[in-house]
Amino acid sequence: MKLLYFAWIRERVGLAEETLDPPPDVVNVTTLLDWLKSLDGGHALALSDPAMVRVAVNQEYAGPDTRVGGGDEVALFPPVTGG
Amino acid sequence: MAVRVQAEDFDTARVLDALAAGDTRAGALCLFVGRVRDVGGGGALVLEHYPGMTETHLSRLEDEARRRFDLRDCVLVHRHGRLAPTDNIVLVAVAAAHRRAAFDAATFLIDRLKTEAPFWKREEDPDGNGRWVAARNSDRIAADRWRDDDRDR
Numbered sequence: 001m002k003l004l005y006f007a008w009i010r011e012r013v014g015l016a017e018e019t020l021d022p023p024p025d026v027v028n029v030t031t032l033l034d035w036l037k038s039l040d041g042g043h044a045l046a047l048s049d050p051a052m053v054r055v056a057v058n059q060e061y062a063g064p065d066t067r068v069g070g071g072d073e074v075a076l077f078p079p080v081t082g083g
Numbered sequence: 084m085a086v087r088v089q090a091e092d093f094d095t096a097r098v099l100d101a102l103a104a105g106d107t108r109a110g111a112l113c114l115f116v117g118r119v120r121d122v123g124g125g126g127a128l129v130l131e132h133y134p135g136m137t138e139t140h141l142s143r144l145e146d147e148a149r150r151r152f153d154l155r156d157c158v159l160v161h162r163h164g165r166l167a168p169t170d171n172i173v174l175v176a177v178a179a180a181h182r183r184a185a186f187d188a189a190t191f192l193i194d195r196l197k198t199e200a201p202f203w204k205r206e207e208d209p210d211g212n213g214r215w216v217a218a219r220n221s222d223r224i225a226a227d228r229w230r231d232d233d234r235d236r
Contacts, residue, residue: 007131007203008215056201059136075133075201079218082130082161082202083117083173083193 001070003036005046006077009053012046021070029055030064032074052078085158086141088132093160093174102156103178109155113185115175115193121168126208130163130172133201137161140200144192152188154179159192161202191229198226 004017026035033053037044047053055062056075068074087093095116103109119128141159148157156178166172175192179185204216 004133006133006201007205056133056136059133059139075136077133077201078203078215080198080201081204081216081218082132082200083197083222 001068002073004073004075006075008078009046009076012042014042022068026068028064028068029057029062029066029074032068033076036076047076054079085156086138086145087160088134088137088141089160089162090164092162092171095171095174098158098160098174098176102158102176106155106178108180109178110180111182111185112176112178113182113189115173115189116171117173117193119166119168119170119172122206124208125168126206128166128168128170128172129205129207129213130166131203131205132161132163137201141196144195144199147195148177148188148192151191152177152179152184154184154188157188157192159196161196161200163202194222194225195229197222 001022002017002019005013005015010016022032022035026032033047033050037047054077055066057066057068058073059075095114099112099114102112141161145157145159148154154177158174158176160174162172173193173196175189175196177185177188177192179188205213206216207213
């Protein structure tokens with residue numbers, strides 16, 4: 001699974017992107033975020049406030065129950081501030 | 084399709100000249116340009132985006148605007164990278180038969196762009212110390228107004 005991080009989530013994780021192989025019990029956005037938070041302090045800090053984390057799966061906005069799998073591109077970022 | 088995401092500046096007069104050029108039914112043109120404000124100290128604004136998703140979502144917004152407002156033409160340009168006060172950030176230009184559709188479509192596009200297109204602003208002071216700009220609730224309310232309009236139909 002390809003993970004992309006943007007803005008302050010990228011800074012806190014310490015990476016712009018990484019490829020990970022989540023365990024089988026990671027089936028949707030909620031379980032993915034829980035697993036990512038367990039990886040290390042950077043991921044835990046970046047994802048500590050769920051209200052500030054937006055998720056896109058294959059470049060489409062996703063909700064907590066959106067399914068994720070091995071071939072997906074999953075992006076994590078704060079609420080957008082363009083314009 | 085006229086959606087562009089680019090580091091370089093855009094020429095507002097040129098975009099306006101080309102908008103619905105030669106279209107004898109386009110009686111109303113509306114232009115919005117967002118620029119970098121100096122929030123004190125004369126620092127920079129750095130705009131990050133999600134290449135691919137950003138262009139897709141701007142194109143969808145254009146499609147939705149064309150469906151809702153009977154537009155004759157539509158151009159969206161958004162910059163990324165490091166910008167200075169008074170630099171252009173975003174351009175929304177629409178053409179319609181009459182002014183109401185042109186004004187409404189331009190407002191719709193910038194309101195929805197601000198809450199949906201994956202861009203993030205970081206303000207930097209002259210020493211390079213930065214802070215990420217927080218999303219504003221007033222922007223959320225402005226964008227949601229267009230969803231209320233959906234429900235009214």
